[in-house]
Amino acid sequence: LALFLIFGGVQHFLKPEAYVPFVPVFLPGTMAIIYASGLLEIVLGIALFFKKWAYMGATGILILMLLFLPIHIWDVFSDTPAIGSQTAALIRLPLQFLLIGAAWKVKNKILRR
Numbered sequence: 001l002a003l004f005l006i007f008g009g010v011q012h013f014l015k016p017e018a019y020v021p022f023v024p025v026f027l028p029g030t031m032a033i034i035y036a037s038g039l040l041e042i043v044l045g046i047a048l049f050f051k052k053w054a055y056m057g058a059t060g061i062l063i064l065m066l067l068f069l070p071i072h073i074w075d076v077f078s079d080t081p082a083i084g085s086q087t088a089a090l091i092r093l094p095l096q097f098l099l100i101g102a103a104w105k106v107k108n109k110i111l112r113r
Helices: 002-014 016-022 030-047 051-077 086-112
Strands: none
Touching: 002 016, 002 030, 016 030, 030 051, 051 086
């Protein structure tokens, strides 16, 4: 989970234009949102590697994935999905639920230590 988040966060900086369609048009500062969310993914992913910060990192990832969920649901029903195609949107949505489940599981596993 940590490596996935770190990789995804780095992609926000390497290919920010790929994330532009995912930012709702009513939100100002599209590029700032893309870079901030990428940085947040990197920081939360790194936090999982440190015992002191792992619970906070997992909780942050869970919240972030829940915040991103409506975007992916919207994408499934959009005539022009941000992810590129209806098929990709249909594949991406279950992946979001898997990420939410993984973050939940990691958070609870850390809590039980």
